[in-house]
Amino acid sequence: AFLFKRPHAHSVSRASRSLFTRPIPYTPDFPSLFSKDCHVPLTSRTPSTAFERFGMKGYWCMRSFLDHCVVKVFFRRIDLVGAFRIPKDGPVIFVANHNNQFVDPMLLIIFINRVVRFLIAAKSLKRPIVGALSRMVNAIGVERAQDLATKGKGTVSFSPDSNVVVGEGTSFIKDLNTGSKLKVGDVELNVKSVDSDTVCICDGCCETKEKAAYKVIPRVDQTAVYSEVHKALKNGDCIGIFPEGGSHDRASLLDLKPGVAIMALGAMKAGAGSVKIVPCGLNYFDPYRFRSRVIVEFGDPLEIPSSIVEQYGDDKRGAVAELMKLVDDSMKGVMPGARDYDELQALLTMRALYKPRGKKQTPEELLKMNKMFAMARIHMGSDPRWESLLKEVSEYTDLLRSASLRDRDVRLGLTPDRSMFLRTLSAFIQLVVLTPLTLPTLLLGMPVALITTGLAKREKRNALASSSVKVRALDVVASYKILVALVVIPIYDLLLSALLAYFLHLGVLGLLLLLFFGVPGVFLIGIRACDLSVRCLLRCRATFLFHGCLPTAGLLQKVLVEKRTKLQERVQNFVEDAKLLITAEALQEEADNQSIEIDRKMTLLEGDGVVPAAGSSLNSPLLDKPQDDQDASWCVIS
Numbered sequence: 001a002f003l004f005k006r007p008h009a010h011s012v013s014r015a016s017r018s019l020f021t022r023p024i025p026y027t028p029d030f031p032s033l034f035s036k037d038c039h040v041p042l043t044s045r046t047p048s049t050a051f052e053r054f055g056m057k058g059y060w061c062m063r064s065f066l067d068h069c070v071v072k073v074f075f076r077r078i079d080l081v082g083a084f085r086i087p088k089d090g091p092v093i094f095v096a097n098h099n100n101q102f103v104d105p106m107l108l109i110i111f112i113n114r115v116v117r118f119l120i121a122a123k124s125l126k127r128p129i130v131g132a133l134s135r136m137v138n139a140i141g142v143e144r145a146q147d148l149a150t151k152g153k154g155t156v157s158f159s160p161d162s163n164v165v166v167g168e169g170t171s172f173i174k175d176l177n178t179g180s181k182l183k184v185g186d187v188e189l190n191v192k193s194v195d196s197d198t199v200c201i202c203d204g205c206c207e208t209k210e211k212a213a214y215k216v217i218p219r220v221d222q223t224a225v226y227s228e229v230h231k232a233l234k235n236g237d238c239i240g241i242f243p244e245g246g247s248h249d250r251a252s253l254l255d256l257k258p259g260v261a262i263m264a265l266g267a268m269k270a271g272a273g274s275v276k277i278v279p280c281g282l283n284y285f286d287p288y289r290f291r292s293r294v295i296v297e298f299g300d301p302l303e304i305p306s307s308i309v310e311q312y313g314d315d316k317r318g319a320v321a322e323l324m325k326l327v328d329d330s331m332k333g334v335m336p337g338a339r340d341y342d343e344l345q346a347l348l349t350m351r352a353l354y355k356p357r358g359k360k361q362t363p364e365e366l367l368k369m370n371k372m373f374a375m376a377r378i379h380m381g382s383d384p385r386w387e388s389l390l391k392e393v394s395e396y397t398d399l400l401r402s403a404s405l406r407d408r409d410v411r412l413g414l415t416p417d418r419s420m421f422l423r424t425l426s427a428f429i430q431l432v433v434l435t436p437l438t439l440p441t442l443l444l445g446m447p448v449a450l451i452t453t454g455l456a457k458r459e460k461r462n463a464l465a466s467s468s469v470k471v472r473a474l475d476v477v478a479s480y481k482i483l484v485a486l487v488v489i490p491i492y493d494l495l496l497s498a499l500l501a502y503f504l505h506l507g508v509l510g511l512l513l514l515l516f517f518g519v520p521g522v523f524l525i526g527i528r529a530c531d532l533s534v535r536c537l538l539r540c541r542a543t544f545l546f547h548g549c550l551p552t553a554g555l556l557q558k559v560l561v562e563k564r565t566k567l568q569e570r571v572q573n574f575v576e577d578a579k580l581l582i583t584a585e586a587l588q589e590e591a592d593n594q595s596i597e598i599d600r601k602m603t604l605l606e607g608d609g610v611v612p613a614a615g616s617s618l619n620s621p622l623l624d625k626p627q628d629d630q631d632a633s634w635c636v637i638s
Contacts, residue, residue, distance in 0.1 A: 078296065091275045092278055095331060151215055177191070185212070189204050249475040265323065269313065276301040414564075
């Protein structure tokens with residue numbers, strides 16, 4: 001019932017509710033909804049048939065399905081920060097980091113209470129499950145040049161300090177044209193001209209002097225995509241895009257592609273009004289792991305200055321570059337800011353060391369503390385104190401990892417023995433009580449876990465082999481686990497329900513009850529019990545390692561607790577010293593931003609005729625007032 005009912009009016013914004021009243025693109029017939037052809041024609045007209053009305057509600061049906069049946073099952077905890085910053089109406093472009101492939105758009109679809117049309121690779125639209133789900137949410141297919149890359153015929157070589165590419169056994173006239181690219185290893189070169197089948201001119205040179213194999217990346221015309229985006233924004237809809245161009249598992253942002261700036265500026269030039277860009281930060285904790293945690297943060301909407309829009313008419317390249325700087329800064333505001341995975345782990349450990357004992361932090365406070373340490377790295381990266389502290393924290397993190405412990409386990413060693421005994425006893429009792437639920441759940445879920453994990457590892461190896469930006473290809477693991485589970489779990493559910501109905505001599509009604517309520521309900525309760533059991537087991541294990549009968553128990557506790565105490569004192573002293581520097585620079589930056597914002601608003605007021613333009617006479621009653629009143633009036637206008 002929750003899949004097909006209309007969303008409640010109080011939970012849907014005005015622009016989202018207009019989905020049911022104004023024409024939107026829909027899929028015209030049932031076979032094309034699940035077709036592998038990525039170029040499904042979309043039409044905008046008032047729906048007339050029952051299936052067309054279903055297609056309009058498909059977004060909300062899919063949103064409810066992803067929320068209740070996928071995301072809340074895969075993740076143990078999801079925290080939302082800054083949802084109030086999402087504009088309730090008007091054209092909006094949501095930009096987000098891309099660290100978890102198909103899971104990223106799922107999270108944004110669930111937490112953005114408006115209809116969002118995501119840009120998705122045309123290659124993904126051809127996949128059976130992903131393509132069908134994407135069409136249900138009216139995604140826009142984008143043909144990426146790197147997906148069309150083909151192996152070039154023959155070999156190429158480069159002259160030293162020359163842009164001339166000489167081929168052997170190549171057919172450049174047939175395979176290349178102006179605007180296409182040659183990829184040799186990890187180097188991509190733009191083709192400027194083709195002289196013959198064996199000679200072409202590129203915009204750069206490659207260090208490879210010997211004959212090498214190459215790939216041809218064709219030039220792709222994205223005019224149709226931009227037209228579709230501009231049309232959606234002119235209708236007041238929302239667009240979702242991942243400007244990094246593809247998913248990855250790095251801790252830092254990749255270089256952002258300029259497509260988001262071209263779309264926003266082009267739509268405003270086409271009459272879409274003021275397009276806002278909202279940065280979204282998806283901060284995962286072990287994103288590939290089942291029952292992990294994620295924090296979704298929405299930053300302040302970026303309003304595009306009118307000066308950049310005007311510049312776009314004459315100098316497109318310069319305007320796009322200026323806007324991309326603003327987008328890049330806004331994206332960094334919702335990201336931790338680490339350079340790699342090891343540094344990210346060190347920053348998280350610093351946060352745990354700095355956190356006051358006994359205080360439970362909100363998701364906003366956690367993100368704020370992460371960014372504080374990231375700012376310290378930026379402003380004090382070359383400071384010997386920072387380098388020394390980062391090295392010691394990294395050594396402490398490696399020591400914890402080698403002992404299979406976490407910082408919270410070491411923190412338990414600082415509690416009084418009586419309190420630790422009571423906590424451990426409580427955890428042991430809960431573990432015993434929950435065992436009748438957890439063991440059957442683990443045994444029954446083992447086949448699904450083995451199948452999904454095995455296939456996800458195979459996909460991970462393939463993704464790592466075909467990518468030059470992935471570190472360990474962990475970004476595809478969670479997505480592939482979910483895709484495999486969407487196929488395996490219904491079959492497994494039907495098999496278990498049929499076996500139970502057969503042995504218990506239940507009829508068709510009993511089989512249906514088991515299929516839709518019995519088996520899924522038992523699994524959901526078992527998953528919750530497993531979550532609590534794991535926490536209790538880790539607490540008992542940490543107590544045993546520190547206070548058990550092993551000869552190394554006391555030594556391990558002494559080493560880790562002493563090291564943590566010293567590190568905590570160093571981190572707290574460092575933060576107090578760094579706060580002064582960071583605060584001073586942040587205040588100066590805030591003052592500069594306020595000055596820029598005042599200038600921007602004054603320009604808008606000049607354009608509306610509210611205040612005289614710069615350089616004109618100021619014959620205004622405001623000038624006849626006392627100085628204090630004059631300043632106050634100008635503050636109100638600003």
